[in-house]
Amino acid sequence: MIRDSETQTLLEDAIRRFVRETLVPREAEVDETDQIPADVLAAMREIGLFGLTIPEAYGGLGLTMEEEVRVAFELGQTSPAFRSVIGTNNGIGSIGILLDGSEEQKRHYLPKLAAGDLIGSFCLTEPDSGSDAASLKTTARRDGDQYVLNGTKRYITNAPEAGIYTVMARTSDAKGASGISAFIVERESPGLSLGKPDKKMGQRGAHTCDVIFENCRIPAGQLIGGVEGVGFKTAMKVLDKGRLHIAAVAIGAAKRMLRDALAYATERKQFGQPIVEFQLVQAMLADSKTEIYAAECMVLDAARRRDDGRDVSVEASCAKYFATEMCGRVADRAVQIHGGAGYISEYGIERFYRDVRLFRLYEGTSQIQQVIIARGLMRGTEI
């Protein structure tokens, strides 16, 4: 549903306030403890953050893509771990069910995901299958009215907290993408276990681990949409949307780092004046603002195209590639402007520098985005 602009502005204002008043003061605590505090999670549930993108018919707010990226510009302005905890329910953990699931599957799972009573997670990556997603080896063999899953999924975001997993597995010997199907697997399924939580460079408070299937039996009705062999396409469609969302989150993070760098440069005096008066510092601030503006225009345009029902696979990759690389450059300049203080945890900017590094890796590396863009051009994408 496209809400009126006043309602959307109210929503963005409410989220901006929530970010500044509730989340920003808890950032250091989350980094230290590697946990999102229970009261913060409850507050996130209360204001509907787990169901932003799930249609109203299934209990969510039903944001359009444009509305979603505008909200992500705000949510991005604090530690990415906060966004990550609601990110899979609004994104890769629910979109597969929403796009290709049966009505029964949608009715069963989406309201619980929207309420935050259930966490959804997306299992594509494996130990030997990262960028080359179609090479995945996990199998799902049909046995009567069940499927039996075997294999290991790696670096799965929110897996430790999840109650359901969207799992891509091979249902036939067909090579590559055509043999892959998508399933909804419940946490309590016999034969499903979790690896130890991964120790990460950043985004502490957001958890990943292996999801392991050893003769894991699930009812045949858990096949998404009831159709075998289309799971790779489901995964790619999920990522098209997910990549636009990550681009918007990266823009939010870049805005926050630019704001912090400007504040520091205005306060910090050297050679008898605030360093913001020096043109070499001004150049770093100006380059950051210019790149953020360019990325914001790009993401909004791609989001509107998607809302118009157009294929945005190439545009989503352009947006993710540019916005996340831009965010990396802004993080680097923000540390540089902070000087030695940029390297000290007390100032928080080093935490952002670590946190945003992941944006250029997950939901497809920058190099995979380049591949998708170039292939699109070769197939005749409009220039």
Ligand code: COS
């Ligand atoms: N939407 C719908 N269908 C799509 C699609 C999309 N965005 N992208 C590809 N497909 C379809 C293709 O049309 C093709 O179907 P047909 O065989 O019927 O023509 C099929 O999927 C296979 O596509 P393709 O041949 O392009 O697959 P490749 O193995 O060459 O891989 C890339 C494509 C590299 C783009 C894919 O593996 C990828 O995105 N890798 C990165 C994975 C990733 O992001 N991992 C992060 C994990 S989640 S945090």
